[in-house]
Amino acid sequence: MPFPKSIRLVEVGPRDGLQNEPEPIDTPIKLELIDRLGAAGIRYIEAASFVSPKWVPQMADYREVMTGLTRRKGVTYSALTPNLEGLEVALECGVEEVAVFGAASETFSQKNINCSIAESLDRFAPVLERAKSAGVRVRGYVSCVLGCPYEGEIAPAKVAEVSKALYEMGCYEVSLGDTIGTGTPLKAKHMLEAVAKDIPIDKLAAHFHDTYGQALANLYAVLEEGVAVVDSSVAGLGGCPYAKGASGNVASEDVVYMLNGMGIESGIDLDKLAETGNWITQTIGRPNRSKVGVALAAK
Ligand SMILES: CC(C)(COP(=O)([O-])OP(=O)([O-])OC[C@H]1O[C@@H](n2cnc3c(N)ncnc32)[C@H](O)[C@@H]1OP(=O)([O-])[O-])[C@@H](O)C(=O)NCCC(=O)NCCSC(=O)C[C@@](C)(O)CC(=O)[O-]
Numbered sequence: 001m002p003f004p005k006s007i008r009l010v011e012v013g014p015r016d017g018l019q020n021e022p023e024p025i026d027t028p029i030k031l032e033l034i035d036r037l038g039a040a041g042i043r044y045i046e047a048a049s050f051v052s053p054k055w056v057p058q059m060a061d062y063r064e065v066m067t068g069l070t071r072r073k074g075v076t077y078s079a080l081t082p083n084l085e086g087l088e089v090a091l092e093c094g095v096e097e098v099a100v101f102g103a104a105s106e107t108f109s110q111k112n113i114n115c116s117i118a119e120s121l122d123r124f125a126p127v128l129e130r131a132k133s134a135g136v137r138v139r140g141y142v143s144c145v146l147g148c149p150y151e152g153e154i155a156p157a158k159v160a161e162v163s164k165a166l167y168e169m170g171c172y173e174v175s176l177g178d179t180i181g182t183g184t185p186l187k188a189k190h191m192l193e194a195v196a197k198d199i200p201i202d203k204l205a206a207h208f209h210d211t212y213g214q215a216l217a218n219l220y221a222v223l224e225e226g227v228a229v230v231d232s233s234v235a236g237l238g239g240c241p242y243a244k245g246a247s248g249n250v251a252s253e254d255v256v257y258m259l260n261g262m263g264i265e266s267g268i269d270l271d272k273l274a275e276t277g278n279w280i281t282q283t284i285g286r287p288n289r290s291k292v293g294v295a296l297a298a299k
């Protein structure tokens with residue numbers, strides 16, 4: 001399969017990147033981050049998460065974020081909605097796209113959303129129906145596609161089964177999450193091959209965390225198979241509250257630098273993106289985990 005000519009980058013920094021921060025981050029900082037990402041040319045930003053504030057306190061200002069952001073033409077601002085309760089509030093806030101999130105690991109599913117995989121699919125079905133009737137598209141996530149913090153190895157067949165269920169339910173795209181970043185390139189390829197037996201490759205996205213420094217290599221491996229949607233987080237911010245020790249997503253700056261070098265279009269202004277990464281990490285007092293961001297800042 002040839003490499004895609006262009007990719008769509010899904011910036012998850014404001015959600016995945018910030019959801020695990022121990023100290024509250026003021027809403028205006030989140031809004032400025034979202035605005036700067038849009039100004040850098042990112043066309044898809046996951047802005048908030050309509051989850052229980054008891055479970056993820058850092059996302060408790062979902063209403064303020066979703067209604068406070070300045071919408072740029074051509075940019076999609078999405079949010080996570082694990083159930084109907086979250087979806088109804090998201091719709092009130094004018095969300096135009098949402099995501100449900102399941103897992104390929106039973107234990108992770110219980111820890112993350114307090115139900116089994118089968119129960120989660122039962123919960124998602126009415127979310128998809130309601131979203132459809134409201135004209136809102138739904139993306140599906142599958143966590144632990146290359147390993148689970150509780151169960152270790154996860155069979156590609158299990159990833160394929162959950163992905164297929166989400167796709168058949170009506171998710172227009174399924175994002176494959178290496179939640180704890182333990183994957184390696186050939187493993188990523190094999191997992192993708194299993195999933196792609198049931199779902200067209202152009203309906204799949206790669207969502208790789210960089211805990212073991214493998215994310216870019218894993219991405220390269222799945223781009224080679226034709227994946228053309230990449231989730232990433234500015235400055236490599238992030239981690240999952242229910243995956244201890246997991247670090248952030250692959251850094252958006254590093255992805256764009258690699259794509260530029262391969263002649264793959266993303267429409268993103270790397271300098272502006274790197275400035276944003278440096279700004280947010282300085283603002284919230286975090287190290288910048290983008291090697292490209294650090295290198296450009298040192299020039
Ligand atoms: C799913 C639930 C809500 C089930 O939580 P539950 O406790 O089983 O649900 P419940 O229906 O029994 O409700 C319990 C309480 O939560 C409230 N509640 C219920 N739903 C909502 C809602 N939507 N928004 C706001 N509040 C809500 C509800 O009103 C009630 O409030 P109380 O009566 O106790 O005051 C909970 O487990 C939860 O919020 N989990 C969040 C998990 C999460 O956000 N994890 C991080 C995101 S996933 C991720 O990062 C992975 C990903 C996507 O990036 C891909 C990858 O890298 O692998």
